[in-house]
Amino acid sequence: LTVVGTEPSDALDYFCRCSNVVDTIEATAELIVHVVPEIVLPGEGFLYIVNEFQPIVFVCGATGIPAPTVNWYRNDVILNEATNNRVSIAPPSITQPDDVFSVLHTLTIDSTRDSDSDTYTCVADNGNRRMPNDTLNIELFVRVAPVILIPPEDLTVVSPEDATFFCQATARPGPDMTWWRVEEDGNRNQIMEALGEYNIVNVEIGERVRNSTLVVIGSQPSDTGTYLCQAGNVVAMDSATANLTVYVIPEIVFPEEETFTYIVNVTD
Numbered sequence: 001l002t003v004v005g006t007e008p009s010d011a012l013d014y015f016c017r018c019s020n021v022v023d024t025i026e027a028t029a030e031l032i033v034h035v036v037p038e039i040v041l042p043g044e045g046f047l048y049i050v051n052e053f054q055p056i057v058f059v060c061g062a063t064g065i066p067a068p069t070v071n072w073y074r075n076d077v078i079l080n081e082a083t084n085n086r087v088s089i090a091p092p093s094i095t096q097p098d099d100v101f102s103v104l105h106t107l108t109i110d111s112t113r114d115s116d117s118d119t120y121t122c123v124a125d126n127g128n129r130r131m132p133n134d135t136l137n138i139e140l141f142v143r144v145a146p147v148i149l150i151p152p153e154d155l156t157v158v159s160p161e162d163a164t165f166f167c168q169a170t171a172r173p174g175p176d177m178t179w180w181r182v183e184e185d186g187n188r189n190q191i192m193e194a195l196g197e198y199n200i201v202n203v204e205i206g207e208r209v210r211n212s213t214l215v216v217i218g219s220q221p222s223d224t225g226t227y228l229c230q231a232g233n234v235v236a237m238d239s240a241t242a243n244l245t246v247y248v249i250p251e252i253v254f255p256e257e258e259t260f261t262y263i264v265n266v267t268d
Contacts, residue, residue, distance in 0.1 A: 006033050008065055008099035035100055037064035037124035037134040047139045050112050051235050058107045058138055062124035067094050067101035068134070073121040079107065086110045109140075114172065117142045146171035146231035149209070151240030158247045163216040163223065165242055169231030170208045176233065177202045177212035182226040182241060191227075219246045 001014065011033040017026045040061050050056045062068045070092060072079040079087050086109055093104040103124070109116055122136040150168035157163045169175050179191040179200060191214065193200045199215040210231065216223050224246045230239040 003031065006031070008033050008035055011065075011099065033065065034126070034128050035063070035065040036128045037062050037068035037126050039122065039124060039134060039136045040102070046136075047141060049141045049143065052114055052142050052144045053111050055108060055110050056112055056116075056140065058109075058120060058122070059104070060106075060122035060124075060136055061102065061104045062122075062134065063100050063102050064124065064126045064128070065100055066126050067096075067103055068124040068126040070103055070105035070122060070124050072105075072107045073123060074118055079120070084109075086112075112140075112142050114142050114144045116140060117172075142172070143233070143235050144170075144172040144208075145236035146175040146233055146238040148229065148231060148238050148240045152214075152227065152229050152242035154243045154245075156245045156247065157219050158249060159220055160218040163219045163244050163246070165214040165216075165227055165229070165244075167212045167214075167229035167231075167240065169210055169212075169229075169238065171210075171231060171233045171235070172208050173233055174204060174208050174210050175231035175238075177210050178230045178232070179212070179214045180228040180230060182228050184225075188228060216244065219244070221246050221248055 001016075011031055014029050014031060015026055016029070017024065019025070040063050048056055048058070058072070060070055060072075062070055072089070077083065080089060081087060088108045088110065090106045090108070095102045105122070107120075117140055120138045120140060122138065124134045146169050148167065148169050150166065152165040152167045155163050155165065165179075167177065169177065180188040181191055182188050191198050191200070197217055199217060201213045203211040205211060212229060214227065214229075224244055226241050226243050228239050228241045230237055232238075
């Protein structure tokens with residue numbers, strides 16, 4: 001007897017019976033059908049995005065006979081509570097809706113960090129491994145709030161000199177850099193690049209770092225005040241302020257070009 005193209009439903013006891021006029025004999029054999037493990041949830045390759053310090057839950061499901069075990073790896077190192085105290089792994093949920101076992105496995109990283117950004121691999125194994133259906137790669141991207149690395153410094157210039165502020169920030173994804181004028185009442189007005197007034201240059205340094213330069217062109221006494229550098233992304237914002245003081249060279253305004261004669265009587 002040959003069972004062609006075995007299926008899990010073929011896992012039964014089979015009887016062979018032989019008989020003649022003298023006697024009847026039987027032999028029994030059990031057919032065990034193994035099914036190689038296969039990842040079925042959540043799918044083939046996923047990108048998880050989370051803000052720093054928030055938890056993330058990875059879900060991995062697999063099927064097979066016998067019921068597969070599921071392990072998580074990062075850089076070929078198994079992940080568990082012993083290797084990372086912010087990692088917790090829930091007991092697997094095992095069901096058998098048909099003939100094939102279904103295993104659901106979850107891994108939680110509490111309070112994610114920037115350094116957690118990496119590739120995580122879910123591997124299902126029941127002794128009948130077959131790549132790549134038993135492996136799932138998950139990319140974790142941790143978004144990081146901006147931090148001002150180099151704040152702008154207070155400046156003192158003599159009109160009409162240019163005043164140049166510099167600011168550097170880092171974040172993931174890289175921050176958007178903007179400049180603001182802070183009024184005495186605390187209100188802020190965004191500074192936009194304008195010919196003859198302001199020049200703003202933003203430079204990307206790699207994936208995270210941004211440099212920003214604000215030039216107050218031909219500064220005037222009215223430019224005296226507080227300037228704010230702001231770095232923002234989808235996570236949050238950070239800012240730093242600096243003061244600009246504009247001096248004016250003394251100028252005689254009276255008398256004008258006319259010549260005046262003063263007569264003074266002096267008596268003993």
